[in-house]
Amino acid sequence: MANETVIRAHQAAGAYRRLRFESFDAPAQEAQQPAPPAAQPQAQVVPEVPAPPASEAQVPPADPRELAPGVRLPTAEEIEAMHAQAAKDGYDAGYEDGSARGRREAAELHQLLSAFQESLSAMDSAIADELLAASLEIARLVVREEIKARPxxxxxxxxxxxxxxxxxxxxxxxxxxxxxxxxxxxxxxxxxxxxxxxxxxxxxxxxxxxxxxxxxxxxxxxxxxxxxxxxxxxxxxxxxxxx
Known part of the structure; x- marks a missing residue:
């Protein structure tokens, strides 16, 4: 047994702990002793993380209809509403303009008709006077000729x-x-x-x-x-x- 290692008594004295069996009464004695105060947990200090700069702040996704800040394309409903309003404004303006123009033309036509009627009346009067004068002249000549023909x-x-x-x-x-x-x-x-x-x-x-x-x-x-x-x-x- 040349390879076997022999442990001397003086070598093993400090190398191993002695095995002790605790007494069955020990838990009761220990239960009577007050438990030491529990240590208060220390507050964990979390290092403050600095806020990212404004340029690195999260920017909401841009509106695809926005051409520039504050300027965006109208929606289909807004376009239709604008078309309807423009058509109504155009109709109202055209109706008012047409009504005013119609009133002016009616007044001008009335003046023309009045002037035409006055001209006709004056012409009728002048023609009537001329016809009557011509008729009287013809009658005078006829009477003279009648006197000569029938003395x-x-x-x-x-x-x-x-x-x-x-x-x-x-x-x-x-x-x-x-x-x-x-x-x-x-x-x-x-x-x-x-x-x-x-x-x-x-x-x-x-x-x-x-x-x-x-x-x-x-x-x-x-x-x-x-x-x-x-x-x-x-x-x-x-x-x-x-x-």
Whole structure:
């Protein structure tokens, strides 16, 4: 047993602890002794971590519709609302402008119609006056031609004038050319009534004038013509020369 190691008593004395069995009464004795105070746990100091700078702070994700700070694209609903508002504003502005323009044009049209009506009225009046003047001139010429063509009309004029002056001793003034017809057809009647035929060149053919005791009946053509014109509220002299 050359390889076996021999442990001497003096070597093992300090190398091993003696095994002791505790007494069964020991726990009871130990329970009677007060337990030592528990040590208070010390507060663990956590080192303060400095806050990251503003540039390194967490930035919320950017809005994809934001073109610049404070400037962003409108949504579809906002665009539709803007279109609707713009259409309404345009309609209101156009309606007001159109209404104002319509009122102005209506006023201008009314003025034009009024001026046109006044022009028509003035034109109608002028045309009526011209037509009446032309008609009177034509009538005057026709009467003159009728007297020349039918000189016997003087007989009717003298008869009507004598009915207005039935007194005796009346003088019947007629044109010399008409005096022959009056003597031929009315001479006996005039003489029987005590009246006398007077040839007067100042009396136009077709007319007569009867004088008796300061009373006069003017049946000249010019006088009869003037009476007709006065009834038409016109002035158109018988002796006017045709235009």
């Amino acid at each position: 016997e009309t003087i007989l009717t004029v003298v008869r009507e004038a004598l009915t207005q002056m039935p007194q005796q001793h009346a003088q019947v003034h007629v044109h010399p050319e008409d005096a022959q017809l009056v003597r031929q057809y009315l001479g006996e009647q005039i003489t029987h009534a005590g009246q006398r035929i007077v040839e007067d060149e100042h009396i136009e053919r077709g007319g007569c004038r009867i004088d008796s005791a300061g009373t006069q009946v003017d049946a000249s053509v010019a006088t009869r013509w003037r009476r007709v014109i006065e009834n038409l509220s016109r002035e158109h002299r018988w002796d006017d020369e045709p235009a």
